[in-house]
Amino acid sequence: MSEGTRLDIGPFRKMAPEIYDALAALSQSVFATGLEKDLVELVKIRASQMNGCAYCVQFHINLGRQLGVAPAKIDQLAVWREARIFTPRERIALHATEALTSIAGGEIPDEEFEEFEEEFGDRGLAGLVAAIGVINAWNRIGVVYRFSPPASKQGG
Numbered sequence: 437m438s439e440g441t442r443l444d445i446g447p448f449r450k451m452a453p454e455i456y457d458a459l460a461a462l463s464q465s466v467f468a469t470g471l472e473k474d475l476v477e478l479v480k481i482r483a484s485q486m487n488g489c490a491y492c493v494q495f496h497i498n499l500g501r502q503l504g505v506a507p508a509k510i511d512q513l514a515v516w517r518e519a520r521i522f523t524p525r526e527r528i529a530l531h532a533t534e535a536l537t538s539i540a541g542g543e544i545p546d547e548e549f550e551e552f553e554e555e556f557g558d559r560g561l562a563g564l565v566a567a568i569g570v571i572n573a574w575n576r577i578g579v580v581y582r583f584s585p586p587a588s589k590q591g592g
Contacts, residue, residue, distance in 0.1 A: 469563025487575035491583035
């Protein structure tokens with residue numbers, strides 16, 4: 437089998453529009469919970485890094501840049517625990533992202549869940565969990581089909 441792209445996102449959208457539309461709608465619905473767009477992009481980049489989805493990493497870096505996410509935050513996202521440029525809220529969201537992205541064989545301890553809930557509230561946490569879940573679904577689709585990363589959009 438070829439090491440290159442199997443399918444691009446455009447043909448995937450045409451092949452399974454109901455799946456694409458449902459995931460896109462879920463992706464957008466998280467903002468109704470009050471989550472900040474820049475925070476959601478950091479979460480999506482981090483999960484995509486963990487899952488090795490080149491398309492999603494670049495796509496969400498591009499969106500983060502458009503939203504004005506600090507370039508240093510994007511640059512240091514893979515090492516966010518050591519970087520001191522992330523806010524406490526971002527750090528909690530990134531911790532939740534890593535915990536939920538690598539949840540196989542485990543569960544979220546009560547004290548961690550309570551920390552997430554305290555920071556985001558019931559509705560915000562529901563949005564955060566949904567955002568993490570949907571990017572993990574997109575990552576799996578992107579990795580299986582080896583979507584070609586979009587062009588990098590420098591700026592911000």
